[in-house]
Amino acid sequence: DTAVSQTPKYLVTQMGNDKSIKCEQNLGHDTMYWYKQDSKKFLKIMFSYNNKELIINETVPNRFSPKSPDKAHLNLHINSLELGDSAVYFCASSQDYPGLGNEKLFFGSGTQLSVL
Amino acid sequence: DAKTTQPNSMESNEEEPVHLPCNHSTISGTDYIHWYRQLPSQGPEYVIHGLTSNVNNRMASLAIAEDRKSSTLILHRATLRDAAVYYCILYRQTGANNLFFGTGTRLTVIP
Numbered sequence: 001d002t003a004v005s006q007t008p009k010y011l012v013t014q015m016g017n018d019k020s021i022k023c024e025q026n027l028g029h030d031t032m033y034w035y036k037q038d039s040k041k042f043l044k045i046m047f048s049y050n051n052k053e054l055i056i057n058e059t060v061p062n063r064f065s066p067k068s069p070d071k072a073h074l075n076l077h078i079n080s081l082e083l084g085d086s087a088v089y090f091c092a093s094s095q096d097y098p099g100l101g102n103e104k105l106f107f108g109s110g111t112q113l114s115v116l
Numbered sequence: 117d118a119k120t121t122q123p124n125s126m127e128s129n130e131e132e133p134v135h136l137p138c139n140h141s142t143i144s145g146t147d148y149i150h151w152y153r154q155l156p157s158q159g160p161e162y163v164i165h166g167l168t169s170n171v172n173n174r175m176a177s178l179a180i181a182e183d184r185k186s187s188t189l190i191l192h193r194a195t196l197r198d199a200a201v202y203y204c205i206l207y208r209q210t211g212a213n214n215l216f217f218g219t220g221t222r223l224t225v226i227p
Contacts, residue, residue: 004159037217040219041201041219041220042216042217042218042219043160043216043217044216044217045215045216090159090160092159099209100209101146101147101148101207101208101209102148102165102167102207104162104165105152105160105162105215106162107159107160107161108159109157109158109159110157110158110159
């Protein structure tokens with residue numbers, strides 16, 4: 001069983017469209033995250049949720065809206081897609097509340113978003 | 117974010133030990149040292165972490181210098197499956213997740 005699964009794996013779309021990426025974890029973790037890996041391979045946090053509550057919201061355009069229907073799911077909806085949104089998006093989860101310093105993150109295999 | 121410095125790339129022969137260095141001269145007392153690795157087309161995978169003492173787990177060992185300004189990830193016997201980008205990250209107890217993955221070290225394992 002895949003611990004953290006995200007769909008789709010590849011997403012190709014036109015500028016201006018709205019799209020969603022889904023993420024589910026079966027580890028029983030309380031915290032979930034979205035990370036973005038840009039073309040230079042830097043991986044940076046976008047959002048984190050703990051028990052369906054938003055904990056971290058980094059400087060991300062408000063076109064990006066995370067939604068957590070329950071603690072096992074954290075979906076990412078992106079409105080009015082722009083060329084610069086092209087990247088690989090990773091979902092992750094951890095057992096502990098974010099920011100303790102010693103929590104281990106478990107990552108999904110990523111969604112490659114290409115905006116044309 | 118506290119900075120780490122790693123070599124861009126390293127090579128190792130299969131079944132030999134690998135020592136991956138990381139410098140973090142600006143580390144603070146509340147920074148944990150984390151290592152993750154990323155295989156091609158995969159998400160990052162947790163390897164090991166520590167605070168002050170050396171740590172061992174089934175994947176690797178982490179040796180932390182006494183002054184904590186550097187650390188070394190040790191893979192005891194490299195396999196072809198260990199070929200990946202290895203990230204050394206300082207994670208501060210700030211109440212917010214601020215794991216920042218830099219460029220890492222690309223490890224090539226030679227059969």
